[in-house]
Amino acid sequence: MFVYGFAILVLIVLAILGLGGLYFFKTAIRRAPKSFLVDNPNLMPEPDNEIISSASDLAWLGEQQTEEVRIESHDGLKLHGTWLPSKGGSQRRTVILAHGYSGKGREMAGFARFYAEKQGFNVLMPDDRGHGQSEGDIIGFGWLDRKDYVQWIQWVLGKVGIETQIILHGISMGGATVLMTGGEALPHQVRAIVSDCAYTSVKEELTFQLKQLYKLPAFPFIPVTSLISRWKAGYFFGEASALNQLANVHVPVLFIHGEADTFVPTEMVYRLYEACPTEKELLTIPRAGHGTAFQVDRTRYEEILESFLMKNLSHSSPVPAKYK
DSSP: OHHHHHHHHHHHHHHHHHHHHHHHHHHHTBSSOOGGGTTOGGGOOOTTOOSSSOHHHHHHHHHSOOEEEEEEOTTSOEEEEEEEOOTTOOOSEEEEEEOOTTOOGGGGHHHHHIIIIIHOOEEEEEOOTTSTTSOOSBOOTTTTHHHHHHHHHHHHHHHHOTTOEEEEEEETHHHHHHHHHHTSOOOTTEEEEEEESOOSBHHHHHHHHHHHHHOOOSTTHHHHHHHHHHHHTSOOTTTOBHHHHGGGOOSOEEEEEETTOTTTTTHHHHHHHHHOOSSEEEEEETTOOTTOHHHHTHHHHHHHHHHHHHHHSOOOSOOOOOOO
């Protein structure tokens, strides 16, 4: 009788864990409205600032002559991007901008404006799988997306030619995405990476959020949800690691993080920086929360970014023509 009762108890516990894992999988990884991000105090922008791009940046992008472009991923998804060609017709510099969790490419308008107006770059703003106008029901957290960005790099080379120099610049999940992409075999045209407020790994970030949002320990919920993720999404949380991918990065990296980031803890950037084996720089912005460094101190951000680009690109490109 005791054995029977114990077996029933074990089954009940396993059922609860399974249901909990499915709930967390749906909440974090399934494509769906992310209600837990609404009014999250760890994501609130600074007063009079907007996360990532200001209203004027978004309005500026709306005035530009952009092209909606598409590729097909290696696993058959139709992926969407927004292409902003250099105003001066230069093909020599291109930036690929990687947006954050639950975002879309056009939300990178502030960065697009900097690269286009001040640097004369072509700009590509993809919608990640499971985001924006791209297909997919699963959020890749950068790990699935890294292969998509390798394809976007090839698309750029086909679009503007092999003489272009490419920068990968991402924020939040996009910051982790460009680091994970950097760990893949990339063409020599990729010259540098800019990673803003990236997490070290999906496992560590979700462990942190589980404690922040639900006051729950990592075990057993993270291992169970990770197992479900491997089953339904094709990856374990532990393998989706920007920290590990850095071992295979061969281009210079600029790491950026807000010193007041309580969504992706600031301490993560120091570990990413230390793990990077290539030329590297680190910029932290006082009082900036998650994803707000560019808006909180845009002057300093652009100054350091421009210096980083000067060091890592050749400079035979013409001065950019004036945008509207």
